[in-house]
Amino acid sequence: MTRPFKALVNTEELGRAVHRRREELGLSLRDVANVTGVSASTLSRIENGTGKPDADNIARLTSWLDVPMERILSGRHPQSAAANPVVYYPQEPTPEIVEAHLRADRNLTPETASALSELFRVAYAQFSRTSNEKPTKKRR
């Protein structure tokens, strides 16, 4: 009596999607945990496909992925291929580098890029004078 109804939530697909997105963005499990509200331990289990996350956590993650929940139900749309190529260049964030990156960001207007660049230049000068540690924190 308990088995004519199969599970509808495709946990593996969700786990793969979260893992892929997380790696694309270069985030740690705790980063995603801070953003989504799903704990790192639960996140680890989801990415490894063990167990079934509850509804709230599924909602949080599909919301973070910006993907409709129907996507993680069994037998729906095939997923679209990678839409967001991300290349990561860990560099020393000198004002020159930052300015170049800001100018290259097509999501910012030139005015915004200039303002942020100038703001960063001032802050960087202040920071460099009051501290001897490297202002960069490289990640992989």
Add this chain to the structure above:
Amino acid sequence: MTRPFKALVNTEELGRAVHRRREELGLSLRDVANVTGVSASTLSRIENGTGKPDADNIARLTSWLDVPMERILSGRHPQSAAANPVVYYPQEPTPEIVEAHLRADRNLTPETASALSELFRVAYAQFSRTSNEKPTKKRR
């Protein structure tokens, strides 16, 4: 610490919808149980808004109602989700949290996110030093 993350699943709305549909069709709880695979007891709890159903049961019921799952979520915009996602989880803006949010922002390049994160960290440190001296981590 985990408080700023509210529940996303609107159980009351789901319960009302199921109850309305069930009465429209003149079905008993056990009738719906036989059709959907959700037990009558669980169905009773859902209609009365008690507790939070798991993902499978939500999926079964939304499928039975023929209603998109987003309907029973709060804080999601199924249509207009394109460029301006809502901030669902306001948090204490420590540099770690801000960095996580920025790096998770798919509208920013990783370089821009890093630059803004660094900028915020510098400003935050400056502010913390001049004001209340509230270190964010176990820095001794």
Add this chain to the structure above:
DNA sequence: GCGCTGTGTTTCAGGGGTAAAACAAAGTCT
């Protein structure tokens, strides 16, 4: 009356999901 059926609700033991913390491995400083 008495039994029977159907209804929604509640109890119950079991299972399993959760977040925090502890953990080991790897990296990053000094």
Add this chain to the structure above:
DNA sequence: AGACTTTGTTTTACCCCTGAAACACAGCGC
């Protein structure tokens, strides 16, 4: 080298969701 941080994983204790069964009430026929 050592100490410290960061990473993903696993352990831990708690919480609660689940379905079956028991329950209380109603309606109906005999």
